[in-house]
Amino acid sequence: MKGLIVSVEDNATDSALMSRIFDKEMPLVEVRFIDDSLEALSWFKAYDDVSRIPDLILLDIKMPRLNGLDLLKEIRKIELFKYAPIVMMSSSDQISDKDKAYLNGANSYLEKPKNYAELKERIPIVAKYWLTLNK
Template identity: 30%
Template structure:
């Protein structure tokens, strides 16, 4: 049985975005991945309406982004009643306790530090996929 889910990746590093896509490809879960380079682009995508509307089941968010960083994005997301229910996994290179604490204070559902090792990174992405799309009960889908 194939599960179809939508995932928004907010990541300015193209190599990390490609590695994330690669790790998600070929699994039992059919993931429609959209990619935004920063919080401004992501909010623009999320706030569209009509045929252009995009509501992911989960957001993977880097913190260190241009224009609008991950913490600013989380603040804006959680202030919007339509977007507030979307779960957010912070997937970032920062292991700073202040970044972890602030992310949770702003409404992140999970905080994962990106490992530097390629196979460890792919394992982390697979574990996030397995947990969020295999174990967790997500809010009802807002897409057709």
């Protein structure tokens, strides 16, 4: 399976774990990791490869400078990403965070697993769904 995933995550440990999972479980998928929400917004605004729109965007909610919900709103304003699949990821299980995510255009909300084993199980399932089943 091939594809392009963009992950916006400010936690270096979480990004490293996800990178390891993608390398092992989905080696043909290109994953672009961005560790700063404002840098991510600039990247999305400058991105112009209409032939290769990301198959999945993973956004952390709790980020400094610009939180993930505000980043989500800004991404949805960009024509190229208006309908791109965006999955919000957070350690928060608060209903209000989930509601805000969906109200602002998220396609899905994933509560971050508490340990590596759960993360290793869930991330490939989520990615495979958006890259293969939801076409």
